[in-house]
Amino acid sequence: SENQKSKIKNQDSNIYNVGIIGAGTMGSGIAQVAATAGCQVKIFDLNADQLENAASALENILSRLVQKSRIDEAEKSRIQGNIQYVNTLEDLSDSDLTIEAIVENLEVKKKVFAQLESLVSEDCIIASNTSSLSITSIAASLEKPERCIGIHFFNPAPLMKLVEIIPAVQTEDHITETCVNTIKNWGKTMAVAKDTPGFIVNRVARPFYSEALRMYEEGMADIPTLDKVVRQMGFRMGPFELMDFIGHDVNYVVTESVFAAFYFDPRYKPSLTQKRLVEAGWLGKKSGRGFYKFE
Ligand code: NAD
Numbered sequence: 001s002e003n004q005k006s007k008i009k010n011q012d013s014n015i016y017n018v019g020i021i022g023a024g025t026m027g028s029g030i031a032q033v034a035a036t037a038g039c040q041v042k043i044f045d046l047n048a049d050q051l052e053n054a055a056s057a058l059e060n061i062l063s064r065l066v067q068k069s070r071i072d073e074a075e076k077s078r079i080q081g082n083i084q085y086v087n088t089l090e091d092l093s094d095s096d097l098t099i100e101a102i103v104e105n106l107e108v109k110k111k112v113f114a115q116l117e118s119l120v121s122e123d124c125i126i127a128s129n130t131s132s133l134s135i136t137s138i139a140a141s142l143e144k145p146e147r148c149i150g151i152h153f154f155n156p157a158p159l160m161k162l163v164e165i166i167p168a169v170q171t172e173d174h175i176t177e178t179c180v181n182t183i184k185n186w187g188k189t190m191a192v193a194k195d196t197p198g199f200i201v202n203r204v205a206r207p208f209y210s211e212a213l214r215m216y217e218e219g220m221a222d223i224p225t226l227d228k229v230v231r232q233m234g235f236r237m238g239p240f241e242l243m244d245f246i247g248h249d250v251n252y253v254v255t256e257s258v259f260a261a262f263y264f265d266p267r268y269k270p271s272l273t274q275k276r277l278v279e280a281g282w283l284g285k286k287s288g289r290g291f292y293k294f295e
Helices: 025-036 048-067 073-081 106-117 135-139 173-185 206-217 223-232 239-246 248-261 272-280
Strands: 017-021 040-044 083-086 097-100 125-128 148-153 162-167 189-192
Touching: 017 025, 025 040, 025 048, 025 073, 025 083, 025 148, 040 048, 048 073, 048 083, 073 083, 097 106, 106 125, 106 135, 125 173, 135 148, 148 173, 162 173, 173 189, 206 223, 206 239, 206 248, 206 272, 223 239, 239 248, 248 272
Parallel strands: 017 040, 017 097, 040 083, 097 125, 125 148, 162 189
Antiparallel strands: 148 162
16 A cells, blocks of 8 residues: 555655565575565465475574564564565566576576566566576566566675666666665665676676685695685685585586686686586585585
Protein backbone atom coordinates (compact mmCIF):
# COMPACT_ATOMS: atom_id res chain seq x y z
CA SER A 1 0.00 0.00 0.00
CA GLU A 2 1.01 3.65 -0.34
CA ASN A 3 1.24 3.85 3.42
CA GLN A 4 3.74 1.01 3.53
CA LYS A 5 5.67 2.43 0.62
CA SER A 6 6.22 5.68 2.48
CA LYS A 7 8.10 3.71 5.12
CA ILE A 8 10.99 3.22 2.70
CA LYS A 9 13.63 5.75 3.68
CA ASN A 10 14.14 7.73 0.50
CA GLN A 11 11.28 7.45 -1.88
CA ASP A 12 13.04 8.51 -5.06
CA SER A 13 13.51 5.12 -6.65
CA ASN A 14 9.98 3.64 -6.85
CA ILE A 15 11.30 0.19 -6.14
CA TYR A 16 9.12 -1.53 -3.56
CA ASN A 17 8.53 -5.14 -4.62
CA VAL A 18 11.80 -6.95 -5.17
CA GLY A 19 12.07 -10.46 -6.65
CA ILE A 20 15.24 -12.47 -6.11
CA ILE A 21 15.99 -15.57 -8.17
CA GLY A 22 18.39 -17.98 -6.46
CA ALA A 23 18.54 -18.42 -2.68
CA GLY A 24 22.22 -19.33 -2.44
CA THR A 25 25.04 -17.32 -0.92
CA MET A 26 24.35 -14.15 -2.88
CA GLY A 27 20.57 -14.27 -3.34
CA SER A 28 19.90 -14.76 0.36
CA GLY A 29 22.29 -11.92 1.27
CA ILE A 30 20.72 -9.54 -1.26
CA ALA A 31 17.26 -10.45 0.07
CA GLN A 32 18.40 -9.46 3.56
CA VAL A 33 19.73 -6.12 2.30
CA ALA A 34 16.53 -5.23 0.43
CA ALA A 35 14.26 -6.39 3.27
CA THR A 36 16.26 -4.38 5.80
CA ALA A 37 15.78 -1.29 3.62
CA GLY A 38 12.00 -1.83 3.76
CA CYS A 39 11.31 -3.49 0.42
CA GLN A 40 8.90 -6.40 0.10
CA VAL A 41 11.08 -9.26 -1.05
CA LYS A 42 10.12 -12.54 -2.66
CA ILE A 43 12.91 -15.04 -3.14
CA PHE A 44 12.64 -18.05 -5.43
CA ASP A 45 14.88 -21.08 -5.87
CA LEU A 46 14.42 -24.25 -7.93
CA ASN A 47 15.70 -26.18 -4.94
CA ALA A 48 13.24 -26.03 -2.01
CA ASP A 49 15.99 -27.03 0.42
CA GLN A 50 17.91 -23.90 -0.48
CA LEU A 51 14.89 -21.78 0.46
CA GLU A 52 14.74 -23.47 3.85
CA ASN A 53 18.48 -23.03 4.31
CA ALA A 54 18.21 -19.35 3.44
CA ALA A 55 15.39 -18.82 5.95
CA SER A 56 17.25 -20.55 8.76
CA ALA A 57 20.54 -18.81 7.90
CA LEU A 58 18.76 -15.46 8.14
CA GLU A 59 17.21 -16.47 11.46
CA ASN A 60 20.72 -17.21 12.77
CA ILE A 61 22.25 -14.00 11.44
CA LEU A 62 19.49 -11.82 12.89
CA SER A 63 19.47 -13.67 16.24
CA ARG A 64 23.18 -12.99 16.55
CA LEU A 65 22.60 -9.31 15.81
CA VAL A 66 19.93 -9.24 18.54
CA GLN A 67 22.33 -10.91 21.00
CA LYS A 68 24.92 -8.26 20.20
CA SER A 69 22.25 -5.55 20.69
CA ARG A 70 22.83 -4.33 17.17
CA ILE A 71 19.10 -4.70 16.40
CA ASP A 72 16.08 -5.42 18.62
CA GLU A 73 13.47 -8.19 18.33
CA ALA A 74 11.03 -5.85 16.58
CA GLU A 75 13.60 -5.05 13.90
CA LYS A 76 14.34 -8.75 13.47
CA SER A 77 10.64 -9.50 12.94
CA ARG A 78 10.27 -6.56 10.60
CA ILE A 79 13.12 -7.78 8.38
CA GLN A 80 11.86 -11.37 8.38
CA GLY A 81 8.31 -10.19 7.73
CA ASN A 82 9.53 -8.42 4.59
CA ILE A 83 10.76 -11.67 3.00
CA GLN A 84 8.63 -14.37 1.43
CA TYR A 85 10.18 -17.64 0.27
CA VAL A 86 8.31 -18.74 -2.87
CA ASN A 87 8.22 -21.91 -4.95
CA THR A 88 7.53 -20.61 -8.44
CA LEU A 89 8.96 -17.95 -10.70
CA GLU A 90 5.35 -16.76 -11.27
CA ASP A 91 5.30 -15.57 -7.66
CA LEU A 92 7.73 -12.81 -8.70
CA SER A 93 5.30 -11.37 -11.25
CA ASP A 94 4.48 -8.22 -9.23
CA SER A 95 8.15 -7.19 -8.90
CA ASP A 96 9.39 -3.66 -9.62
CA LEU A 97 12.92 -5.05 -9.73
CA THR A 98 14.19 -8.60 -10.04
CA ILE A 99 17.76 -9.60 -9.24
CA GLU A 100 18.98 -12.93 -10.53
CA ALA A 101 21.65 -14.78 -8.51
CA ILE A 102 21.60 -18.31 -9.93
CA VAL A 103 24.37 -20.47 -11.36
CA GLU A 104 27.05 -18.61 -13.39
CA ASN A 105 26.05 -20.03 -16.77
CA LEU A 106 25.02 -17.82 -19.68
CA GLU A 107 22.61 -20.27 -21.32
CA VAL A 108 20.80 -21.01 -18.03
CA LYS A 109 20.57 -17.31 -17.18
CA LYS A 110 19.23 -16.45 -20.66
CA LYS A 111 16.48 -19.06 -20.33
CA VAL A 112 15.44 -17.81 -16.90
CA PHE A 113 15.44 -14.19 -18.10
CA ALA A 114 13.23 -14.95 -21.10
CA GLN A 115 10.78 -16.82 -18.89
CA LEU A 116 10.84 -14.08 -16.27
CA GLU A 117 10.11 -11.36 -18.83
CA SER A 118 6.92 -13.13 -19.85
CA LEU A 119 5.69 -12.94 -16.22
CA VAL A 120 6.58 -9.44 -15.01
CA SER A 121 5.19 -6.01 -15.93
CA GLU A 122 6.53 -3.88 -18.79
CA ASP A 123 8.41 -1.60 -16.37
CA CYS A 124 10.00 -4.23 -14.18
CA ILE A 125 13.78 -3.87 -14.12
CA ILE A 126 15.52 -7.17 -14.74
CA ALA A 127 18.98 -7.35 -13.17
CA SER A 128 21.73 -9.94 -12.89
CA ASN A 129 24.28 -10.36 -10.12
CA THR A 130 26.70 -12.14 -12.50
CA SER A 131 30.40 -11.84 -11.63
CA SER A 132 31.83 -12.32 -15.05
CA LEU A 133 29.27 -12.77 -17.83
CA SER A 134 28.42 -10.06 -20.32
CA ILE A 135 25.32 -8.12 -19.23
CA THR A 136 24.86 -7.15 -22.87
CA SER A 137 24.57 -10.80 -23.91
CA ILE A 138 22.15 -11.55 -21.06
CA ALA A 139 20.08 -8.48 -22.04
CA ALA A 140 19.88 -9.78 -25.60
CA SER A 141 17.68 -12.64 -24.38
CA LEU A 142 14.93 -10.11 -23.53
CA GLU A 143 12.30 -8.54 -25.76
CA LYS A 144 12.97 -5.28 -23.91
CA PRO A 145 16.75 -5.45 -23.39
CA GLU A 146 16.80 -1.76 -22.38
CA ARG A 147 15.43 -2.74 -18.93
CA CYS A 148 18.28 -5.15 -18.21
CA ILE A 149 21.27 -4.22 -16.04
CA GLY A 150 23.99 -5.73 -13.87
CA ILE A 151 23.76 -5.14 -10.11
CA HIS A 152 26.82 -6.81 -8.72
CA PHE A 153 26.99 -7.35 -4.95
CA PHE A 154 29.99 -8.79 -3.15
CA ASN A 155 30.04 -11.62 -0.63
CA PRO A 156 28.75 -11.28 2.09
CA ALA A 157 26.19 -8.87 0.60
CA PRO A 158 24.88 -7.51 3.92
CA LEU A 159 28.41 -6.54 5.03
CA MET A 160 30.15 -5.46 1.84
CA LYS A 161 29.40 -1.80 1.18
CA LEU A 162 30.33 -1.76 -2.48
CA VAL A 163 27.97 -2.62 -5.34
CA GLU A 164 28.90 -2.33 -9.01
CA ILE A 165 26.18 -1.22 -11.40
CA ILE A 166 26.74 -2.29 -14.97
CA PRO A 167 24.53 -0.94 -17.73
CA ALA A 168 24.46 -3.18 -20.80
CA VAL A 169 25.03 -1.60 -24.20
CA GLN A 170 21.20 -1.60 -24.56
CA THR A 171 20.31 -0.23 -21.08
CA GLU A 172 18.36 3.04 -20.95
CA ASP A 173 19.80 5.78 -18.71
CA HIS A 174 16.68 6.06 -16.54
CA ILE A 175 17.02 2.37 -15.62
CA THR A 176 20.60 2.97 -14.47
CA GLU A 177 19.46 6.03 -12.48
CA THR A 178 16.70 4.09 -10.74
CA CYS A 179 19.15 1.36 -9.80
CA VAL A 180 21.72 3.86 -8.52
CA ASN A 181 19.04 5.48 -6.31
CA THR A 182 17.75 2.12 -5.11
CA ILE A 183 21.17 0.82 -4.17
CA LYS A 184 21.90 4.10 -2.38
CA ASN A 185 18.62 3.70 -0.44
CA TRP A 186 19.75 0.22 0.52
CA GLY A 187 22.75 1.78 2.28
CA LYS A 188 25.40 0.82 -0.24
CA THR A 189 28.06 2.74 -2.09
CA MET A 190 28.36 2.05 -5.77
CA ALA A 191 30.44 2.37 -8.86
CA VAL A 192 28.87 2.43 -12.31
CA ALA A 193 31.10 0.38 -14.58
CA LYS A 194 31.11 -0.43 -18.28
CA ASP A 195 30.17 -3.92 -19.37
CA THR A 196 33.65 -5.37 -19.74
CA PRO A 197 34.86 -8.79 -18.47
CA GLY A 198 35.13 -8.84 -14.68
CA PHE A 199 33.84 -5.25 -14.48
CA ILE A 200 36.12 -3.31 -12.09
CA VAL A 201 36.73 -5.41 -8.99
CA ASN A 202 37.00 -8.84 -10.52
CA ARG A 203 39.36 -7.55 -13.18
CA VAL A 204 41.63 -5.47 -11.00
CA ALA A 205 41.83 -8.42 -8.55
CA ARG A 206 42.92 -11.00 -11.18
CA PRO A 207 46.68 -10.36 -10.93
CA PHE A 208 46.39 -10.29 -7.11
CA TYR A 209 45.52 -13.99 -7.27
CA SER A 210 47.41 -15.09 -10.36
CA GLU A 211 50.73 -13.46 -9.51
CA ALA A 212 50.58 -14.97 -6.01
CA LEU A 213 49.85 -18.40 -7.53
CA ARG A 214 52.77 -18.02 -9.91
CA MET A 215 55.10 -17.03 -7.06
CA TYR A 216 54.02 -20.10 -5.11
CA GLU A 217 54.52 -22.30 -8.20
CA GLU A 218 58.02 -20.86 -8.65
CA GLY A 219 58.79 -21.77 -5.04
CA MET A 220 59.56 -18.19 -4.11
CA ALA A 221 58.01 -18.52 -0.65
CA ASP A 222 55.47 -20.72 1.07
CA ILE A 223 51.80 -19.83 1.23
CA PRO A 224 51.60 -18.61 4.85
CA THR A 225 54.61 -16.34 4.19
CA LEU A 226 53.12 -14.86 1.03
CA ASP A 227 49.80 -14.23 2.84
CA LYS A 228 51.52 -12.74 5.87
CA VAL A 229 53.59 -10.33 3.81
CA VAL A 230 50.55 -9.08 1.92
CA ARG A 231 48.60 -8.68 5.17
CA GLN A 232 51.46 -6.72 6.66
CA MET A 233 51.25 -4.40 3.67
CA GLY A 234 47.76 -3.50 4.87
CA PHE A 235 45.49 -5.86 2.91
CA ARG A 236 42.71 -7.43 4.98
CA MET A 237 43.60 -10.92 3.71
CA GLY A 238 46.45 -12.44 1.73
CA PRO A 239 45.68 -13.84 -1.74
CA PHE A 240 45.55 -17.52 -0.68
CA GLU A 241 43.38 -16.83 2.36
CA LEU A 242 41.08 -14.79 0.18
CA MET A 243 40.81 -17.51 -2.50
CA ASP A 244 40.05 -20.07 0.25
CA PHE A 245 37.36 -17.72 1.58
CA ILE A 246 35.76 -17.06 -1.82
CA GLY A 247 35.91 -20.73 -2.83
CA HIS A 248 38.23 -22.07 -5.53
CA ASP A 249 35.35 -23.20 -7.73
CA VAL A 250 33.93 -19.66 -7.85
CA ASN A 251 37.32 -17.92 -8.08
CA TYR A 252 38.66 -20.26 -10.79
CA VAL A 253 35.58 -19.95 -13.00
CA VAL A 254 35.78 -16.15 -12.88
CA THR A 255 39.44 -16.29 -13.94
CA GLU A 256 38.64 -18.72 -16.77
CA SER A 257 35.80 -16.54 -17.92
CA VAL A 258 37.80 -13.28 -17.85
CA PHE A 259 40.69 -15.06 -19.67
CA ALA A 260 38.38 -16.28 -22.45
CA ALA A 261 36.56 -12.95 -22.70
CA PHE A 262 39.85 -11.11 -23.30
CA TYR A 263 40.64 -13.45 -26.21
CA PHE A 264 43.01 -15.54 -24.08
CA ASP A 265 45.31 -12.69 -23.18
CA PRO A 266 48.07 -14.50 -21.18
CA ARG A 267 47.84 -11.82 -18.46
CA TYR A 268 44.65 -13.53 -17.25
CA LYS A 269 45.77 -17.14 -17.66
CA PRO A 270 44.27 -19.42 -14.98
CA SER A 271 46.50 -21.48 -12.69
CA LEU A 272 46.81 -25.28 -12.91
CA THR A 273 47.53 -25.35 -9.18
CA GLN A 274 44.11 -23.85 -8.54
CA LYS A 275 42.47 -26.12 -11.10
CA ARG A 276 43.79 -29.17 -9.24
CA LEU A 277 42.26 -27.86 -5.99
CA VAL A 278 38.89 -27.55 -7.74
CA GLU A 279 39.23 -31.10 -9.15
CA ALA A 280 40.08 -32.43 -5.70
CA GLY A 281 37.03 -30.73 -4.22
CA TRP A 282 39.35 -28.71 -1.99
CA LEU A 283 37.26 -25.61 -2.47
CA GLY A 284 38.46 -23.72 0.60
CA LYS A 285 36.60 -22.75 3.74
CA LYS A 286 33.25 -24.11 2.59
CA SER A 287 34.59 -27.64 2.02
CA GLY A 288 36.96 -27.68 5.01
CA ARG A 289 40.14 -27.63 2.95
CA GLY A 290 41.77 -25.43 0.31
CA PHE A 291 45.30 -24.11 0.55
CA TYR A 292 44.67 -24.24 4.28
CA LYS A 293 42.80 -26.76 6.43
CA PHE A 294 39.73 -25.55 8.32
CA GLU A 295 38.31 -27.21 11.39
P1 NAD B 1 25.05 -20.42 -5.06
O1 NAD B 1 25.43 -21.70 -5.71
O2 NAD B 1 25.31 -20.22 -3.62
O3 NAD B 1 23.47 -20.17 -5.29
C1 NAD B 1 22.84 -20.31 -6.53
C2 NAD B 1 21.40 -20.75 -6.28
O4 NAD B 1 20.67 -20.68 -7.51
C3 NAD B 1 21.26 -22.18 -5.77
O5 NAD B 1 20.51 -22.15 -4.57
C4 NAD B 1 20.54 -22.92 -6.89
O6 NAD B 1 19.64 -23.90 -6.39
C5 NAD B 1 19.79 -21.79 -7.54
N1 NAD B 1 19.45 -22.03 -8.95
C6 NAD B 1 20.22 -22.56 -9.93
N2 NAD B 1 19.57 -22.55 -11.11
C7 NAD B 1 18.35 -21.97 -10.86
C8 NAD B 1 17.24 -21.64 -11.67
N3 NAD B 1 17.25 -21.92 -12.97
N4 NAD B 1 16.18 -21.04 -11.09
C9 NAD B 1 16.18 -20.76 -9.77
N5 NAD B 1 17.20 -21.03 -8.96
C10 NAD B 1 18.28 -21.63 -9.50
O7 NAD B 1 25.73 -19.28 -5.95
P2 NAD B 1 26.16 -17.79 -5.50
O8 NAD B 1 27.54 -17.84 -4.98
O9 NAD B 1 25.07 -17.20 -4.70
O10 NAD B 1 26.24 -17.07 -6.92
C11 NAD B 1 25.10 -16.66 -7.63
C12 NAD B 1 25.48 -15.66 -8.70
O11 NAD B 1 26.11 -14.53 -8.08
C13 NAD B 1 26.44 -16.17 -9.77
O12 NAD B 1 26.13 -15.56 -10.99
C14 NAD B 1 27.79 -15.68 -9.24
O13 NAD B 1 28.73 -15.52 -10.28
C15 NAD B 1 27.41 -14.34 -8.64
N6 NAD B 1 28.29 -13.84 -7.58
C16 NAD B 1 28.84 -14.67 -6.65
C17 NAD B 1 29.66 -14.16 -5.65
C18 NAD B 1 30.28 -15.03 -4.59
O14 NAD B 1 31.28 -14.62 -3.98
N7 NAD B 1 29.74 -16.22 -4.31
C19 NAD B 1 29.90 -12.77 -5.58
C20 NAD B 1 29.29 -11.94 -6.52
C21 NAD B 1 28.51 -12.48 -7.51
